[in-house]
Amino acid sequence: MNRTAVGFGLVLLSAFFFAASGPYAKAMYASGWSPGAVVLLRLLGCALVLLIPTIISLRGRWREVVRGWRTVVSYGVVSMAGVQLLYFLAVEHLAVAVALLLEMTAPLLIVFWLWATTRIRPATVTFIGMAVSLVGLVLVLDPGGSELSLAGIVFALGAAVCLASYFMVSAKVEVDVPPVALTGLGMLVGTLVVAGLVLLGVLSADFSTAEVTLGASPFSWVVPILIIVFTTVGAYVCGILGLRMVGATVGSFVNLTEVPFSVIVAWLVVAELPSVIQMYGGIGIVVGVVFIKWGEVRQERRIQRRAVLLSDPATGPLSIVEVPDSRTAD
Incomplete structure (x- = not known):
């Protein structure tokens, strides 16, 4: 099969996986979960799923992690904890599609930042x-x-800032840590950051064992958590593999399909549509x-x-x- 076609499909699948997590998280909020609890389990679950692949990919390359520890930490704090937590907080107050659309203004923020700093x-x-x-x-x-909730707007725009920062850091910093390992370590750092916020009382983590309604049917709370974890892992892994085949430029355009995907999934899972x-x-x-x-x-x-x-x-x-x-x- 054509390599470009495979890469295109993987990036498209990655966009779908990223779009799916928000609606399932919102369904959990209705049964008593808080954004902090959902994000904490999401990051922890992803870190555990990627633990073995991370260790395998880092055999003989741990020195590269030490040399690039600042990138690993910033990646975990900004693109893992920052983006995910702020987006999930926004979803608590806004429609899923609206929160995602506000987050998608990240490229606009990057343009303003580069214009202000380079004067070009x-x-x-x-x-x-x-x-x-x-x-x-x-x-x-x-x-x-x-x-609209002002808090939701602030959280969504905060997620956009973190996303813009992630793109800027990724463009400027070269690191020899393998992509899968960087993702796994980033998930671990993000887990520690969110857990620290919970322990300090800055972020609430309300859990519930009540059934979660997905569409019109009730399911155990384990089901949406597993869906959120595996779609997140799938999104990053498919994204990494797909971008290597089609390149960042094509991938960034294909990633825009995340918006219609989120609208469709939100409609099916929580019966929610923007005006x-x-x-x-x-x-x-x-x-x-x-x-x-x-x-x-x-x-x-x-x-x-x-x-x-x-x-x-x-x-x-x-x-x-x-x-x-x-x-x-x-």
Whole structure:
């Protein structure tokens, strides 16, 4: 089978797995569980499932973990504990699709951050994407329609900040720790962070053995926990394997399917749908993110072409940092 097609399928499956966890978590909230308890068991379960693969992949490579411990810790705190906890807290107060759409504004935050720190103006198509995403964000918040929880909005935007930070750290820091091991160690660090917040009383962890209603049928609480754990592991593993086959650019576009997947799963599991205007806003955010990513691709190509044109046979290609240019990349 074609390698690209397999990679595309794996990234698509990863997006579906990521989308599935939110609705199942919300179903557990209705039976007495708190976000802290769900996230704690989710992280702990994933760490246990990945324990053996992590140990196997690190045979003879523990020194690399020691050298890259800062990356491992930041990965666990930000992309594991931070993103998951804040998103699950947002789901407690908002519709699953609305919380995810607010989290999907992470690329928009990255554009603003890079613009402010590098002083390099984004491409015109990126500006178009930013404008469309902002309009979509206003529609999702629906100021004149449905009532939204301010706390839920803050939690969802906090998850977006953590997600943006994760992308930035991943782009800048090189680490030799194998991907599966990095995920497993990150889950362990995230578990310790959430457990610490629970022990300090900062985060409540309410558990319940009552049955959980999924769709129209009651199930043991073990069922949604297992689904959440294995879909999370599947999401990361499929994502890692798929991205190696299709690349980060294609993968980032395919990952946008997480939004419609979350709407479908939330409808089936907790009978929850966003309002019509929020649906339009969601489409706006997704379309805006597509334009933003398109602008990133165009800008990278333009920088590469400029580097080739400015190359010196004696010294090699000049760095873009050495030749600052505040013009757009169009």
